[in-house]
Amino acid sequence: MTxxxxxxxxxxxSGKTVVVTGAATGIGRAVAEAFVAKKxxxxxxxxxxxxxxxxxxxxxxxxxxxxxxxxxxxxxRAVAAVTEAFGRIDILVNNAGIGPLAPAESYPTAEWDxxxxxxxxxxxxxxxxxxxGMLERKAGRIVNMASQAAIIGIEGHVAYCASKAxxxxxxxxxxxxxxxxxxxxxALSPTVVETELGLTGWAGEKGExxxxxxxxxxxxxxxxxxxxxxxxxxxxxxxxxxANLMIDGGYTIA
Numbered sequence: 001m002t003x004x005x006x007x008x009x010x011x012x013x014s015g016k017t018v019v020v021t022g023a024a025t026g027i028g029r030a031v032a033e034a035f036v037a038k039k040x041x042x043x044x045x046x047x048x049x050x051x052x053x054x055x056x057x058x059x060x061x062x063x064x065x066x067x068x069x070x071x072x073x074x075x076x077r078a079v080a081a082v083t084e085a086f087g088r089i090d091i092l093v094n095n096a097g098i099g100p101l102a103p104a105e106s107y108p109t110a111e112w113d114x115x116x117x118x119x120x121x122x123x124x125x126x127x128x129x130x131x132x133g134m135l136e137r138k139a140g141r142i143v144n145m146a147s148q149a150a151i152i153g154i155e156g157h158v159a160y161c162a163s164k165a166x167x168x169x170x171x172x173x174x175x176x177x178x179x180x181x182x183x184x185x186x187a188l189s190p191t192v193v194e195t196e197l198g199l200t201g202w203a204g205e206k207g208e209x210x211x212x213x214x215x216x217x218x219x220x221x222x223x224x225x226x227x228x229x230x231x232x233x234x235x236x237x238x239x240x241x242x243a244n245l246m247i248d249g250g251y252t253i254a
Contacts, residue, residue, distance in 0.1 A: 010236040013040035017086040018233070019079075020044055021069055021126060022096030024051040026195035027145070030222035031093055031229050036062060038230065043082040043089075045069070046096070069096045069122030079129040088137065091233045092130045094123035094144045097163075099201075101156040112159045119163035124170060127185070131178065138182030141233040144171050146187040148248045164189070168244050175242030184241040186232045191248035192219040216249030 018035045022028035023044035032042050032054075042062045044055045047069075055064030063085055067078040082089060097119045100111045127142055134140025149157050150164035167187055174185040192202050192210060198219065202210050211217055228247055231237055246252055 005235065007236075011038065011230065011234050013038040013091075013230075013234070016040045016090040017082070017088055018042045018091040018093065019082055019089055019126075019130065020093045020095060021067075021122070022046055023064075024048040024054050026197055027190075027193055027222055027225050028093075028095040029054060030226040031095060032058065032062075034223070034226035034230055035091075035233075040091075041086050043086065045078055069126060070117040072125055075122075075125045075129050079126075083133065088133055089130045090134075090139070091141045092126060092143070093229055093233070094126055094142070094167075096122055097145060099157065099160040101160075101201075102158075103156060104158040107158050115159035116163050116166070119160070120166040120170070123167060127170075127174060131183065134183045135178065135181050140178075140183040141237075142174065142178075142183065142185040143229050143232045144185070144187045146171070146189040146244060148189050148191050148246065148252050150187075150189055150244070152252055171244065172242050179241045184232075184238070186237070186240055186242065187244040188225065188228055188232070189244055189246050189248065189252075190220050190225050191251050193225055194219050194221055213254070214249040214251045215254070218249065220247055220249070 013035060018040045020028050020032045023032045024046035032044050035042050036058045044051050044064045045067050049066050052064035055062045065078050065081060067074045069075060098115055123144055144167050146167040147164040149161040150168045171185050171187040178185060192198050228245055
């Protein structure tokens with residue numbers, strides 16, 4: 001079977017340009033570090049000015065850009081700046097997100113709007129901004145960060161659940177429209193991830209109960225999410241399009 005590629009080449013990102021949003025900390029930073037380790041050029045985007053220092057620490061081949069993903073003009077400028085610096089964008093990882101909590105009956109409208117704007121609208125704006133270049137070249141990968149909250153209810157997470165369900169729906173539509181034109185679009189849905197934010201929000205007895213409800217009896221590690229992103233962005237996943245990869249230790253099968 002002469003059409004089988006080299007398995008080393010399938011996970012080789014040399015010469016590829018990757019954009020990661022929400023990259024200053026947590027999962028986004030782990031994803032950026034993973035792509036750097038695989039020889040990609042990475043543009044780290046975040047609203048936190050600390051992203052510039054994070055990018056600098058990864059090496060001279062990488063850049064940090066401060067942007068609010070809910071700002072349409074700002075997103076367009078950021079994508080233009082990355083394209084000018086690197087020549088093109090091959091891979092987009094939509095990771096930026098927030099999750100303020102409150103009971104549904106008293107959830108503040110302002111927090112609802114902010115959550116949907118960052119988690120869903122921001123991912124849409126980023127994908128729409130990078131799509132023309134990818135579609136013109138008939139090649140590209142978009143990975144959207146959803147959540148187990150996209151398919152199950154979690155107490156206090158009404159806006160977060162809604163935004164992540166929207167991510168899955170958006171992913172499906174983009175995959176359908178752009179797949180025939182060489183661009184695959186997929187989603188990842190982790191359980192709680194052991195970032196600083198995740199461990200703070202699920203500390204103590206609450207965290208113990210949550211771990212006990214997961215068949216693997218633990219939370220996910222940031223590097224496990226990053227490894228899954230690498231797969232979906234790689235040549236190994238060329239036939240994967242419109243998927244929502246669960247990384248939840250089996251929690252959602254219960």
